[in-house]
Each structure stands twice: as C-alpha cells, then as structure tokens.
Amino acid sequence: MTGVSPTQRQITSDDVAYLVRVSFGSHTRVRDAGPLVGGGYATVWWALLDDDRRVVLKLAPPVGTPLLRYERGLCAAEARYFRLVAEHAPQVPVPLVWDHGTDPAYGEWLVTALLPGRSLHELAVAGVAVDDGPARYDLGVALAALHRVTGDRFGYDGGRAGGSTWRIAFTAMLDALLADATEWNVRLPVTPERLHALVGRHADVLDEVRRPALLHFDCWDGNVLAAPDSDGRLRLCGLVDGERFLYGDPLLDLVSPVLLRRIEDDPGHPLLRGYQATAAEPLVLDVSARRRLGLYRLHLYLLMTVEMPSRSMTPQSHPERHARLAALLDSELAALADD
Template identity: 80%
Template sequence: MTVASPTQRPLTTDDVTYLVRASFGPHTRVRDCGPLTGGGYATVWWILLADDRRVVLKLAPPAGTPLLRYERGLCAAEARYFRLVAEQAPEVPVPPVLHHGTDPAYGEWLVTGMLPGRSLYELAEAGATIDDGPARYDLGAALAAVHRVTGDRFGYEGERASGATWSAAFTAMLDALLADAADWDVRLPVTPDRLRTLVGRHAGALDEVRRPALLHFDCWDGNVLTAPGPDGRLRLSGLVDGERFLHGDPLLDLVSPLLYRRVEDEPEHPLLRGYRAAAPEPLVLDAAARRRLGLYRLHLYLLMTVEMPSRGMTARSHPGRHAQLAALLDAELAALGTD
C-alpha cells in the first residue's frame, strides 16, 4: 500500500495473515484482502476469510510514533466506543468488535466485522448523483440515540484531557492542542493567550452543558456508510472510526457532519430533522448554543491545522488546506469575538 501518513505503515498479505491468525486461531485462512483508503491515522485493510466472513483490520501506528496528545490509545478507545454503542444504543449500526490484541512486533490492532455500504465521501468522489437526504436524516437520528448514553466525566477517557465540568474539559482539550502545536512548531493565525481568553469568556455558555453525553466526534462523510434501503433510497448502514470519542455537549457532534459549514444556519437540513425526530429533548439553537458551536468549529479547525505535520503535511506541501483552515479560523474568531 502507499503510505499516506507517517502514522501508517505498509503491510503485506503475510502480515495480514499473521494478524488474522493471532486474532482467530492458527487455522484461519485469508481468501482475499486489500487496503482501505481514506483515513490518515491507522493502517486499515479489508479481509475476506475462507468461511466467507468479511472483516476489517485496523493496525495502530508503531510504538514511538509521534502523535497528538488526544490520539494516545485510540485503538483501545475505538473498541470501547463500538461496544458502548452496541450495548446502550443497539439501534445504531456500528461494526461488531471481533478482536482487540497486541503483539511485540506489530503493536496494537483491532478486528471488526465489515459493514455493508459505501461512505458518503466515496460516493461524492465517484461523482454519483444521489439523494443523500434520507441517509443524513438517519445519521441525525443515530446521533440522537448515541447521545442518550451518559459518561461519568467530561472529555476523553484515560489520561487524556478531561474535567468535572464541560468548560474545564474543553479548556483542557484546547490546552493539549496548543501544546501539540508548540511541539510540532505549527504556526497558528492566533496566539494561545487569545484563544484561552476567548474560551474563558464563553465558559458560562459551555457550562450550560450539565450531562456528559457520548459523542462520536468524527462523523464527517468518510465515516458515514450508506446503502440502498428496501425502497431504493440511500439509508445509513454504519458509523465507523469511533476511536476519537469523548463525552460532552451533543452539539459537538453536529459540526463534522456539516464540515466547513454552520449547522445553525441550516435548520431544515436532513441531519437536524432526523436529530429532532429522535432526540428525547428539543434541540435548542439559542445564542448560547450558537456560541458553543462556534467554539467547536474553532477547536476542529485548530485540530486539523495542528495535525498536519504529524500526517506529513506542511503549509508548503498543502497550501490550499492550510489557507482554507486559516480563513475558517479567522472567521470563527471574528464571530466569537463580537458576541
């Protein structure tokens, strides 16, 4: 496979066979396999086993690979997320966890069942003319179901950024990204002090969130699988890549599905219609909610900027991405600064 990121590693079919047998036993046979593209963190392959099962192998970055602070332990986190959703929101289609293991030579890996369908991103890249409204409606309903699951603290699990309140956790998440930016010598279009001051200014809006809901965080189109339903319309068939999950404000999960857009400006978007139909409480997009959404977009664009060198990208090698993120950050900073 072509290694797209320093966090990914090349695999051979012999490597895949070894990891499959370490997962399912020495007599398990691989009939066919190949790499899955689209992600920039782990190495991912699809596998067809001799017993006709289709599975997905996800291999974590090698030990010692420089990562962002929130990316530590993501393989175990993904297994945890899928199990949580399967147990507490079983109506939401997530891959079944088949094996989570470690090996002295290969490190950590995860094997899940392979869900049917193609991602919304893949369909768009293929130039398919489709009505994706029903699938996005289903995504909204699925997120509402996931958000009914409650954690015992805000933020990430383990030793990563977290807090007793949402403002404390969100501030810790921001501080971790700023520390990553310093480590990787990433130049930001705003000073750390200005960012911290801005978040502190809106701490009251953040602390209107009193319940740490389970969040996927990364529901961009590449992680949303779809397939035709019985009526031929495109429906949700799976949520994948749950390794970045955390607990916090449900509004955070409405940012990535409308990447580079403002969900509050599209109240009749199918995602919101599906969410409203399934959520146990009304979806309120008042002034405080809009400020929080602005903070969450700011956090996401900051993350996407800071992660660039860890993925082998620079402002020189990817000038379009860098310029777009800088402009988006500036727009959110300006909007939040005038609220």
Template identity: 70%
Template sequence: MSAHSPTQRRLTPDEVARLVRASFGPGPAVADCGPLGGGGFAAVWWVRLDDGREAVLKVAPPPDARLLRYERDLCAAEARYFRLVAAHAPRVPVPPLLHHGADPAYGEWLVMGLLPGRSLADLAADGGVDDGPARFDSGVALAALHTVTGARFGYDDAHRPSGATWREAFGAMVDALLADAADWDVRLPAAPEWIRALVGRHAPALDAVRRPALLHFDGWDGNVLAAPGPDGRLRLTGLVDGERFLYGDPLMDLVSPLLLRKVEDEPDHPVLRGYRSAAPLDLDAAAARRLSLYRMYLYLLMVVEMPSRGMTPDSHPERHTDLADLLHQELTDLARD
C-alpha cells in the first residue's frame, strides 16, 4: 500500500485540535494526538483529551478526491452503522459515536471512543500469539449483526447500489465496480461483459437469500481488535470500520475474515465455530457457489480500488498480480460450474 492514499486528507495536530473543538465546544481540549495506520481511505488519528478520555478522529476524504461509486458518503454511513449496532446488536463491540460533524473546509468527520486492544493484524506481526478465542468471538459477533434486518438489499441510501432482491442488489454492485474499472482504466483478467454475463448465469443461486441481513463486510484482521481477557486469552474488544456496511447474505460476511482463503475449505476455523455457536451455518454446495461469487466480488473490488489509493500495476506489481490471479481463479471456478 502507498504511504499516503489520495483519499486520505493530510492533517496537522492543530487541525485535529480544531476539529475536536468543533465537536465538543469549549470543553475538553486535545492533550496529545497522532495518526493511526492500517487503513487507506480516511484519515484516522488517536486523540487524548485533557479530561483523560481517549478518542479516535476519523476525517472523510477531501471533497475533490475521486472515489468509487459505493464510497460516496461513507462517513455518514459509518455514523448510521454505529447507531444501528448500538441500538439493535448491543453485544457487538463497536466504538461509541461521540460526534458526527461537517464543515465546508474539512467536509465530514467522526469522533469515536477509543476501544481497548490491538488489531489481529498487528498482533499477528508480533508472532506466537494464539488469537483463536478472539476469532471465535468475532464469529459470534457477526452472527449477532446478522440478526438485524434491513428494509432492502444492498446499501441503505438512494445513490448507491441496492435492490428489492439480493439478486438485483448484487448485480447492481458488480455493475458499479465494472463501471469504476472503466472510469479508472483498470486492467482486469477478463472482459467486463464476460464477468457480467457470468454473474448473471449464477444469479439464480442468490434467490435463496430472502432476508436482507446487516453485514459488516470489512472484517479482515485489521478491523478486528483484541486484548487479553480475565483468563489471559485474547478476546474480541472491537469490530471497527463499519462504513462499508450493507444488507444481504450473511455468507458474504465470512469472506473477509478468511481473506485470500476459501471458507468452505476450513469448516473448523474459529470464526466459523464461533458463528455456529450462535446461528445455523450450512456450507453446502449451494453455499459454496455463493461464497465464490462473494470472493469474486471482493477481489474485483480490491483490484478496482488500487488506482484510487495511489497504486498502479507498475508501482505495486506484486499486489496487482496476486489480486488479479485470485480474481481470475474465482472467475474460472464459476465458469466451470
């Protein structure tokens, strides 16, 4: 990933302090702050206030930043997500939303409480860590999220892909990514028309999904926080970055936690064991086909978003090649079915 994505606003400590004042008024001031890494979309800073509280400031991309179609108004979407989870799935650990602000100069921002723990990605980098219990907990948390039902499938606002059925919404989501690929001149491993036709061929499999369940859809290791519990084992302390939430098939939420792998090949993975402890989970042949469609969508998204994050096949050849290969493999598997 590039050191600085074009979608990330560059902030100074003075600007952070100004946004905190705009959030809380003349009350608590910033005692210390610094940038948080790990993401490539919004600017994120940790903040320690002079009243002892710790918070996270998340600032949306600049108004002139080029975004993918589904990325419009993600700051407001994340605010809706936090309120939704707090109200309807309170056992899922998400940051408390302290303020959602907007300003002509800075655009939108959020201030959230800082959750304890570190991301599973950071913990894995340390080596020798048993993160199985935290992953089990994350499966339980996903099952709790999926009990929340939306009014329609896809995204929850009028200007992003959605539909009355999951088939309609998923097709619109794929179409939007293929349109983004054309806008950004992204090199894909297959013709967009062929990808669109392949999705259409398998679309009947999506009709098994009758209820629009709340999905996090970004549950990779960087967005799962964990800390030692009373028994000394790592336990889930946060499922963060909910800005990409949508409503659809619960199976779609199992792709990111097993990123670059196949869910159906690892039925005893701790995320799946945790999920099954709270909700039914059938990984039959029909489920495997839908999972392949969802992996294809995620890899397509990851390839298409590269130039918007300042990455090209020339600047990041290994990343582009690896993702294109994964996308090609899923397309090949779907074509073989």
C-alpha cells in the first residue's frame, strides 16, 4: 500500500505476516490480509490468522517522521486507552489489545482484535440507506460511560500538553498547536495574542470543569462502527482509534461526533438523548456549556488546519477543506468575541 500521508508507510502482506509472527509466535500464519483506508496517521492493515482470528495491525510512523506535538507516542497511547476502557468501562465496545511492540526495522506497532461492523462514515459514503439514529444514541450511552472514569490530571498523558486544572491544560493544548503552526508555516486566521485573549476572557467557564473525565476526543463518524441488530436497527458495535484520548471536560467529546456542526443547535439529536439518559451528571447546555463548546470547536478546527501540511495537504491541493475550516474558525472566533 502506498501511504497518502508522510506519516504512513509502504508495506506488504509479507511485512504483516512478519509482525504477526513477532506478536503471536512463529507458529502463527496469516491466511489473508489487506490495507484499511480512511485514516491519515498510521498505516493500518487487517489480517485473518490461521486460527480464524481477525486482527488489525497498526504501524506507527517511522522514527524521525515530523509529527505534531500531541501526536508523539500515539501507538502506545492507543494501547493504554483500550486497556483503560476494558478495565474501567467494559460496556463500551473497544478492540481487545493483543500486542504492542517495537522492532528495530519496523518501529512501533499495535495489534488488536478486528471489531465487526462498518463505520458510519463508510456507510454514508456507500450510500447505504439506513437510520443511524440508534447507533448514535448508543454512542451517547458509551460516551457517558467513558466519562465516569476519572484521571489524575487534565490533558494528555505521556509528557504531552496537560496541567493541574482544565484551564491550564486546555491553554497548553492550544499553545502546542500554535507552536506546530509556526514550525509547519501554517497561516492561521488568529494571532496567538487574540487566541490567548479569548481563552482568558472565558477562563471562568473552563474553571468550572473540576474533574478530569476520560475522553475519546476523536469520535467522528469514521471511528464509530455499527451493524444491524436482529431487528435490522443499526447499533453501535465499536469505537476505534482511541490514540488521541485525554482527560478533561466531557463536553469536548460532543464536538467531533457532529463534525463541522453545533450539537447545541440540535437538542433532539440521538447522541444527546443517549447521553442524557445515562450520564452520571445532568447534561445542561446552558450559557457556560455553549461557550465551552465554542472553545472546543475552535481547538478542533485549529488542529484540523495545522495538521494539513503534515499530511501533505495544502490550500492549493485541498482548497475546499482549507476554505471551509477558515470559515468555521472565523465563525467561532466571532461568536466567542461577541459573547
């Protein structure tokens, strides 16, 4: 497979067979294998083993590949996340971790079980006519379960951006993105000074977050797997790509599931109904919550803009993505400035 991003590498079925033997022992063979597409960071393949197990092999970028600051150590982070969820929120369907290892020639990799179902993004692209409301309701229930798990600090783990309070951690996350933008020569529609002023203006709502809840952060439709149940209803059967997890405000997890839209503008959304039905604490989308959601969308759109050159995307090669993100950033900046 030829990677579409500099962080992805070209491997073959022989490479997959070798890493499977390293993970499971020399007696294990691969009956079939192929690439999984859709992501832009790691190289991902599925494999059918000779004992009928279906696994996913995720190969981290080669050592020395330029990465965004928060992306360092993501393969190990994903292993930690899936194990955390399996231990503390076992009702949430995440892949079983079979192995996490390193190799002098291949670098770092992760092997997990292959979950059933197709992503909501794949179903939409394929034009499958199905009501995805039940699956999105289930996602809300799953997020409510994840958010009951509490960390010992805010932000990312592994020495990345974080802090003792959510305000400190969130500011550090934004500062890391600003530093990445400088290094990658990404022009942003906001200066660091204006961004800091906006965060300072709304710091009081960030300080209302007192508990570092476990967050997935990246629950866009491509990472949400679903399959029909016995009644033909599409239900959640997996959450994948948990490497970007962090600890913070549960509201942060309500941004990526409705990517490029505003969840507070759709109070009857099935995700909200599932979350509200099972959350440990009531979900109130009041003025404070709306301000925080605006800040979190601002962070996500900044991230999606800053990551473009690291994925070989430029305003010229992807003009629609660049223009749409710029417009969304302007909208959130204006709303926060007026609030």
